[in-house]
Amino acid sequence: MANIAAKRIKREFKEVMKSEEVADGTLKLELVNNSWTELKGQIAGPSETPYEGGKFILEIKVPETYPFNPPKIRFLTRIWHPNVSSVTGAICLDILKDQWAAALTLRTVLLSIQALLSAAEPNDPQDAVVAKQYRENIELFHLTAQHWTNVYAGGPNVILDFVQKVQMLTDMGVDENQARVALSTFDWELERATEQLFS
Amino acid sequence: MGFDIKRFQGDVDEELICPICSGVLEDPLQAPACEHAFCRACITEWISRQPTCPVDRQAVTASQLRPVPRILRNLLSRLCTSCDNAPHGCNAVLKLDSLASHLVDCEYNPKRLMPCEAGCGLVIPKDELAEHNCVRELRVLIASQQGKLTDYQQELTEQRLIINEHKRELALLKEFMRAMRVSNPAMRALADQMEREEVVRWASSLARARVTRWGGMISTPDDVLQVMMIKRSLSESGCPSHIIDDLMENCHERRWPPGLSSLETRQNNRRLYEKYVCKRVPGKQAVLVLQCDNTHVDEHMMVEPGLVMIFAHGIE
Ligand SMILES: [Zn+2]
Ligand SMILES: [Zn+2]
Ligand SMILES: [Zn+2]
Ligand SMILES: [Zn+2]
Numbered sequence: 120m121a122n123i124a125a126k127r128i129k130r131e132f133k134e135v136m137k138s139e140e141v142a143d144g145t146l147k148l149e150l151v152n153n154s155w156t157e158l159k160g161q162i163a164g165p166s167e168t169p170y171e172g173g174k175f176i177l178e179i180k181v182p183e184t185y186p187f188n189p190p191k192i193r194f195l196t197r198i199w200h201p202n203v204s205s206v207t208g209a210i211c212l213d214i215l216k217d218q219w220a221a222a223l224t225l226r227t228v229l230l231s232i233q234a235l236l237s238a239a240e241p242n243d244p245q246d247a248v249v250a251k252q253y254r255e256n257i258e259l260f261h262l263t264a265q266h267w268t269n270v271y272a273g274g275p276n277v278i279l280d281f282v283q284k285v286q287m288l289t290d291m292g293v294d295e296n297q298a299r300v301a302l303s304t305f306d307w308e309l310e311r312a313t314e315q316l317f318s
Numbered sequence: 319m320g321f322d323i324k325r326f327q328g329d330v331d332e333e334l335i336c337p338i339c340s341g342v343l344e345d346p347l348q349a350p351a352c353e354h355a356f357c358r359a360c361i362t363e364w365i366s367r368q369p370t371c372p373v374d375r376q377a378v379t380a381s382q383l384r385p386v387p388r389i390l391r392n393l394l395s396r397l398c399t400s401c402d403n404a405p406h407g408c409n410a411v412l413k414l415d416s417l418a419s420h421l422v423d424c425e426y427n428p429k430r431l432m433p434c435e436a437g438c439g440l441v442i443p444k445d446e447l448a449e450h451n452c453v454r455e456l457r458v459l460i461a462s463q464q465g466k467l468t469d470y471q472q473e474l475t476e477q478r479l480i481i482n483e484h485k486r487e488l489a490l491l492k493e494f495m496r497a498m499r500v501s502n503p504a505m506r507a508l509a510d511q512m513e514r515e516e517v518v519r520w521a522s523s524l525a526r527a528r529v530t531r532w533g534g535m536i537s538t539p540d541d542v543l544q545v546m547m548i549k550r551s552l553s554e555s556g557c558p559s560h561i562i563d564d565l566m567e568n569c570h571e572r573r574w575p576p577g578l579s580s581l582e583t584r585q586n587n588r589r590l591y592e593k594y595v596c597k598r599v600p601g602k603q604a605v606l607v608l609q610c611d612n613t614h615v616d617e618h619m620m621v622e623p624g625l626v627m628i629f630a631h632g633i634e
Binding site: 123126187188222 | 337354360371372375
């Protein structure tokens with residue numbers, strides 16, 4: 120790994136570890152290997168959002184050319200959000216792409232991702248299905264996001280109706296995650312979800 | 319990129335840190351409007367990717383970058399840092415502006431050149447001294463010299479071939495000129511000049527000789543034995559062919575100039591001998607007194623194209 124990248128990451132790692140966000144549990148950061156090329160981050164779902172109470176794990180890959188190029192970050196924890204792929208966890212955030220600036224740090228990037236959870240950008244979506252639901256049925260979007268947060272990120276809010284619908288499909292032999300994606304996609308209409316799963 | 323912040327004594331002001339490499343600013347430049355400062359190498363690299371300030375993303379091009387204000391430079395130059403060679407034992411603590419001059423002759427520099435003390439005569443970077451093996455290094459040297467020698471020898475052989483070809487061509491040309499000069503006066507003058515120059519060239523290639531005993535002169539040499547030996551030697555030394563026969567004739571007192579032609583005149587002119595510039599006939603007890611070397615000598619002591627004097631002994 121290039122000297123400058125390693126130096127920056129070491130310094131930024133320390134900066135995060137000393138930050139108040141780590142102290143109050145909003146952020147977590149750990150090394151995946153000893154070469155400083157890969158880290159694992161964790162952000163807390165912001166309050167007054169469907170993600171509240173959830174812990175979201177992020178995969179952080181530091182390129183050789185860091186900080187001249189942005190770190191590659193995606194959600195490892197599944198999340199229902201217009202700017203995050205519900206399938207791959209890929210994030211659509213300008214500062215991780217063309218608006219990257221070399222002075223940004225792991226801490227500022229993690230906080231930006233956390234801010235994205237509070238303020239979605241449905242007009243610049245990563246996941247078109249989620250964005251459509253966000254625009255057309257914000258209440259259902261909220262519930263779906265809450266359900267995903269509960270199931271995947273340890274959030275507190277159990278949406279019983281959704282749990283039961285997923286259970287019905289898994290009883291029919293459908294994979295649980297596939298069942299949840301299908302139901303979420305079709306606004307929790309069992310019939311259309313089933314149709315899609317078995318077609 | 320900047321200096322590692324761990325090398326500095328005490329806290330370093332955030333202003334003096336490069337936002338790109340997170341080191342202490344090295345050779346800094348600043349953006350024109352926002353005045354954010356970066357190491358020259360860092361900001362150059364960043365701007366080659368996108369023309370913005372890496373802190374606030376205002377548009378900046380490479381040509382707009384400016385040197386930082388004097389006050390910032392002063393703050394930087396006053397920082398105290400350890401030497402680059404601290405891991406190799408250098409304990410020096412230096413102001414940042416004197417670091418460069420210290421590094422030039424820091425004795426802890428592992429790459430500093432040191433003479434080998436075992437006597438091989440090589441000069442080697444300090445950190446390679448432990449691994450250094452005189453015999454091995456010299457063997458490598460010999461091998462490379464041998465390679466070069468082989469190359470030179472080959473080149474020499476080639477050059478010799480070329481020279482021989484040139485000689486053959488030259489000989490043909492001379493023949494041609496000899497044939498021409500009979501009919502053409504301009505050619506005759508040219509050929510005469512070339513012949514004169516050839517004699518001068520040959521004369522200057524011969525070693526000077528000193529006659530220690532003029533009395534050992536043989537003024538009537540034996541034609542067959544002595545004269546033929548001299549002729550062979552002259553020919554081998556590169557004597558121009560158009561004068562060799564004349565020179566051989568001039569071995570004998572019967573062809574010598576008035577000042578030398580008899581024992582009596584020789585006795586009288588003996589003191590003039592010392593004026594002669596003599597050249598050695600290689601390998602023989604004989605000297606050449608060539609006209610071209612002896613223009614200072616009286617006419618009655620010289621003949622064209624020169625004299626050959628054979629001695630019994632006494633030539634150095
Ligand atoms: Zn700026
Ligand atoms: Zn820098
Ligand atoms: Zn030093
Ligand atoms: Zn040696």
